[in-house]
Amino acid sequence: MNNNDITGFIIDCLTDPGNRDKQAALNKWLEESEENQHLYAELKQLWIAAAAIPPMPFNVDEGWQELSEQMAPAARVKRMSPWKIVAAAAVLLFLAAGGWWWQTSGDDWITYATPTGDIDSITLPDSSMIHMKAGTVLAYRKLFKEREVKLLQGEAYFDVVKDPQRQFLVTADKSTVKVLGTAFNVRIESTFTEVIVFEGKISLHSGGKKLVLSSGSGNLATVSRNDDEIRHPIGNYSNQCAWATNDLVFENEEAENVASVLAAHYHLSEVKVVENLRHKRITLRLHNTPQDEALEIFAAVLDQ
Known part of the structure; x- marks a missing residue:
């Protein structure tokens, strides 16, 4: 595993102590080397210390300083290599913010990733709400004069505030959803993207094609990742987003x-x-x- 994989692996084990398979894998990894044992001990110490830091508002510099003061000086000086500091900061951010927030340079996009194993929600600058399943990653414009969201992975339920002057755009893989005010769900899978409308009306665009969906019967469409084809399967999807609503x-x-x-x-x-x-x-x-x-x-x- 590379450094990022190791950090993610340790965080996953720390967040799910009751999972026997994960704990067995952790024990096997710890037995491989003394270095692994030292790294795990350091990150676990950070994990315990960071739990006492107030979650919001969160300042990275102040949070890191507070966390550092709680650590034993010897452990902090002797063993924290640069990549381990990055890994520790990841643990700190994960605990302090509940999920991951970061700003993409140049284009003023703010990206958010939900915590592992949790359903989460955020309120956008226009008061629209997004509910997200675990493992979902999305981005939205910082100033939000243009109401635009990018769903990068996972599944999200959008409750969009109506604004006749500004449409709301959601891009997901090769698909774009355009609305003024409605409630709908977008899910990205390995071979397709799925859109379900629960209130109002949306237009779905992909590969130069367009399909209008409205609430009620026939409110679901999928877009194939292979050929950009928009399909309109028939079925009852009324409870598919009960996880959010x-x-x-x-x-x-x-x-x-x-x-x-x-x-x-x-x-x-x-x-x-x-x-x-x-x-x-x-x-x-x-x-x-x-x-x-x-x-x-x-x-x-x-x-x-």
Whole structure:
């Protein structure tokens, strides 16, 4: 592994101590050399020390100074090579800001990456909201006179404030989404980019082609990375972004399908439905509903 990979590997293990596979890999890596053990000890010390630093507002110079003062002088002087300082700063930034923020030189783009394992959200300068799944990376203009966002990887749900004077642009791989004010989701996969509209209307552009999508039926389109082709698959995608909205809507759905969606949303192995009720069609709407309450409502609707 290169230096960046090693740092990311250690951070990943520190953030997920209950994962047996990661901890086994860490132990194997530690056994490979004494240098690995020293590096891990240093970064773990930084990790523990940085946890006490207030998260916001965050000044890198002041934060590093405060962190340095908490470290043993001998450890700080003897072993911190330049790349290790960079790695330590990465740990500090990760803890202090919750995710990664940085500004791209020259074009005034601000880039944000969500923390590993967390769903996160940010508010843009125009008050539009973006909800992001773990591992998502995006960038937006610092001044935001031009409302433009670049989705670099992952999945994001956009709740855009309406502004008739300025359209809102989202570029994702080879696709561009143009809106004035609406709510929609964009997801980048290895072979395609997916766009789903939940409120309002958007226009999707790729390879010189354009498709208008509106909320309701037929609200999803995909763009192939291989040929830039825009496709318009038919299906029910109403709950695909419940991770961001916390809204679950079922209209005349079979109970076993509802159970499957509920299990996925609440991270359960399964939600059981007795055999004779599996194909019963039900209508159910949940908004910000805790797991236990949602399951009780589902059971009550089944018994009706």
